[in-house]
Amino acid sequence: MNVLTDPKNITHIVNSSLGYATHVTMLDGGILCLDCVDENFQLLLEEYEEAREHGHIVTETQWLVNCVSSNEENEDLYCSHCSNKIESIY
Numbered sequence: 001m002n003v004l005t006d007p008k009n010i011t012h013i014v015n016s017s018l019g020y021a022t023h024v025t026m027l028d029g030g031i032l033c034l035d036c037v038d039e040n041f042q043l044l045l046e047e048y049e050e051a052r053e054h055g056h057i058v059t060e061t062q063w064l065v066n067c068v069s070s071n072e073e074n075e076d077l078y079c080s081h082c083s084n085k086i087e088s089i090y
């Protein structure tokens, strides 16, 4: 079963990561930079609430956050939405 992260927790997770969080990984494997998370926060929230109402039955097309991630050494990682490069922390 896939695990969803409540978008309301993203800011908290990012803030408590001491700068190590660089992006979020979506359920479909896509990458979203933190700027896009901010810009699309309402959408992420709505999609999450909808998935929750349906007992976490999710579809590929939904904007659902799997987890907050850290780019440790990938020099070739880009946001799936805005195509900005996601810098690695090392």
Ligand SMILES: [Zn+2]
Binding pocket: 032, 033, 034, 035, 036, 079, 080, 081, 082, 083, 084
């Ligand atoms: Zn982006």
